[in-house]
Amino acid sequence: MLFHGKRHPESMGAAEVEAFLTHLATERGVAAATQNQAKSALLFLYKEVLGVQLPWLDEIVGAKNRDRLPVVLTPTEVRALLHELNGASWLVAALLYGTGMRLLEGLRLRVKDVDFERRELVVRSGKGAKDRVTVLPENLLLPLKEQLARAKVLHERDLDAGFGAVWLPDALAVKYPNAPRTWGWQWVFPSAARSVDPRQGVERRHHLHEASIQKAVAGAAKRARIIKPCSPHVLRHSFATHMLQAGYDIRTVQ
Structure with a gap:
């Protein structure tokens, strides 16, 4: 809502959701898990709360997983x-x-x-x-x-x-x-x-x-x-x- 100028979710659809999730990956640089969590939350909001079925969001730029070494204590x-x-x-x-x-x-x-x-x-x-x-x-x-x-x-x-x-x-x-x-x-x-x-x-x-x-x-x-x-x-x-x-x-x- 803040990303799209405080518009109500009912007035927005797949295009706005795709734009926001792509922004998370390209501008914010979030981890893939963070983007997936946001996507799941938005899908739940539209389907379970607003009763709106969003089409498959295949235009989203996915966040990349980063290979990191685990922390190991001596x-x-x-x-x-x-x-x-x-x-x-x-x-x-x-x-x-x-x-x-x-x-x-x-x-x-x-x-x-x-x-x-x-x-x-x-x-x-x-x-x-x-x-x-x-x-x-x-x-x-x-x-x-x-x-x-x-x-x-x-x-x-x-x-x-x-x-x-x-x-x-x-x-x-x-x-x-x-x-x-x-x-x-x-x-x-x-x-x-x-x-x-x-x-x-x-x-x-x-x-x-x-x-x-x-x-x-x-x-x-x-x-x-x-x-x-x-x-x-x-x-x-x-x-x-x-x-x-x-x-x-x-x-x-x-």
């Missing part, structure tokens, strides 16, 4: 970062670095997917909706067992209070009605407080929010005086890089 920087963390935030960050998991993959771990005997973690519905197995570092066995003990105390309190059911994916809760209350399906990193699921209106305990870990890692990086951009995902890149530097085969890392 082993010394990783140690400094983890030293500034504590509690569940430390354990989550240590698992991301020690297993190569993504942040949400780590937070969505279920108790049944932790195998201490085989020192393995099963990642469910990862990128591409695929399951995979990753390593469980030996120095995290005891901290992870202590975390599970704390989670079990919370779960037992919830059961005593008439709660204790956890969200299950797909239709598993219908197929296995007793499964949501069993210990194996509980989150490894449960939230400190219960909340109401807005989709179903059910009060239950979710896993830790990713924003809390992101904020903790950013604060730890600042205290550790790490000048590189630092987020939880950086630990995944660092894991892969350090594995390769240690002589592991790239196919094994992949």
